[in-house]
Amino acid sequence: MGQWDAIVVGLGGMGSATAAMLARRGVRVLGLEAFEPLHTRGSSHGRSRIIREAYFESPDYVPLIRRAYELWRELEGLTGRDLLRITGGLNIGHPQSAFVAGALHSARQHALPHEVLDAEVTASRFPALRLPSDFVAVYEPHAGILDPEACVGAFHSVAVEAGASLRFQEPVRRWRVEGDGVLVETDRGIERAERLVLTPGPWAPQVLGGLGVPLRVQRVVNVHFEPDDPARFAPERLPVYLLDVREGDYYGFPALPGQGIKFGRHDRGEICTADTIRREVSAQEVEALRDVLNRYLPGAATSVSRVVTCMYTMTPDAHFVIDRHLEWPQVVIGCGFSGHGFKFASVVGEILADLALDGRTRHPIGFLSLRRFGAREPGTGGVRDQ
Numbered sequence: 001m002g003q004w005d006a007i008v009v010g011l012g013g014m015g016s017a018t019a020a021m022l023a024r025r026g027v028r029v030l031g032l033e034a035f036e037p038l039h040t041r042g043s044s045h046g047r048s049r050i051i052r053e054a055y056f057e058s059p060d061y062v063p064l065i066r067r068a069y070e071l072w073r074e075l076e077g078l079t080g081r082d083l084l085r086i087t088g089g090l091n092i093g094h095p096q097s098a099f100v101a102g103a104l105h106s107a108r109q110h111a112l113p114h115e116v117l118d119a120e121v122t123a124s125r126f127p128a129l130r131l132p133s134d135f136v137a138v139y140e141p142h143a144g145i146l147d148p149e150a151c152v153g154a155f156h157s158v159a160v161e162a163g164a165s166l167r168f169q170e171p172v173r174r175w176r177v178e179g180d181g182v183l184v185e186t187d188r189g190i191e192r193a194e195r196l197v198l199t200p201g202p203w204a205p206q207v208l209g210g211l212g213v214p215l216r217v218q219r220v221v222n223v224h225f226e227p228d229d230p231a232r233f234a235p236e237r238l239p240v241y242l243l244d245v246r247e248g249d250y251y252g253f254p255a256l257p258g259q260g261i262k263f264g265r266h267d268r269g270e271i272c273t274a275d276t277i278r279r280e281v282s283a284q285e286v287e288a289l290r291d292v293l294n295r296y297l298p299g300a301a302t303s304v305s306r307v308v309t310c311m312y313t314m315t316p317d318a319h320f321v322i323d324r325h326l327e328w329p330q331v332v333i334g335c336g337f338s339g340h341g342f343k344f345a346s347v348v349g350e351i352l353a354d355l356a357l358d359g360r361t362r363h364p365i366g367f368l369s370l371r372r373f374g375a376r377e378p379g380t381g382g383v384r385d386q
């Protein structure tokens, strides 16, 4: 039986960041991942993720995203890899829409640099966009694009260099507490650790079964389109954008070399499980995205170069869960990232490492606690098998 200070289950965005942070703090870490490195079955693949600061979801995220930016730059320094590209970002919709009003609320509360542009000014500054005349755009200069595969790969390298053991294609079959520690079972045997960090992404319902957090896994489709005139849609002329339009909530990227324009719908998706998700994408799904993209960015969507399926793991309030287990403080949980977690992975790794090693963190994460769902109180549970 192996003996570790900490075991991390799931080495996607959050788990790889946590393993790297734990290893850099000098503890003996085992990371266990069900699939191969950088696989495409979870939630952290697809070559681009938006990072933004004027956080429409809640101003409570702003201190966390500020630290996340610092840690992304630190990771670039540690690995010599380019991970983050600043493009600026636009939160677009009616003035009272969540994207616009929420971004403004965060920007004002935290004195973040931003501009409010009407539809005409938006079109003159960013000629790819054609917005209804009653729309506005909140422009934030610090938004940009993370490369998720490069980020996860960088965390893996940092973790291994700092002494972590990362084992792939070794799913965790069961875990349970034993005394002050934990036992984790895989097909290779049983490992023992002082601390357990669970970051299973869309497999959270299976891995955390019985925790009392009502999670819902949602299938999401992204389509990469080739534009008619790549120069008009290049990152120098088009930032990342969120669109709250009558058709729904969408997000998109500028045209990136070899990737075209990636576009997706944020507010809706088939309910699924990580094991049964429908991976084929229908022609109707592609056409629905193409229509909306061409309506607000004319000429953006000509041919299709790639389709991707991915999953959101939704909590009822669409805020993350980052906490210690309520019954077993040696078990730490990061899940329910609700389709907007990747940009925070660097700081989530720092927080989960804090919780695992010290039982607390200096970061303001009260709004992400398990207790908000009325989850089980200490002393009411037994050993959890998954």
Ligand SMILES: Cc1cc2nc3c(=O)[nH]c(=O)nc-3n(C[C@H](O)[C@H](O)[C@H](O)COP(=O)(O)OP(=O)(O)OC[C@H]3O[C@@H](n4cnc5c(N)ncnc54)[C@H](O)[C@@H]3O)c2cc1C
Binding pocket: 009, 010, 011, 012, 013, 014, 015, 032, 033, 034, 035, 041, 042, 043, 044, 045, 046, 048, 049, 050, 051, 170, 171, 172, 173, 199, 200, 201, 202, 203, 207, 220, 221, 222, 264, 309, 310, 311, 312, 334, 335, 337, 338, 339, 340, 341, 342, 343, 344
């Ligand atoms: C299409 C799409 C677009 C998105 N866009 C953005 C965006 O622009 N900006 C943003 O910030 N966020 C975005 N998100 C959300 C973000 O990508 C996710 O919140 C984040 O990647 C979740 O990371 P994770 O580590 O929780 O999950 P994952 O990266 O899926 O990692 C979980 C890992 O756990 C492993 N695992 C599960 N069970 C076991 C087990 N029993 N044993 C061992 N290993 C196990 C899995 O194999 C997986 O590798 C997007 C998500 C999607 C799907």
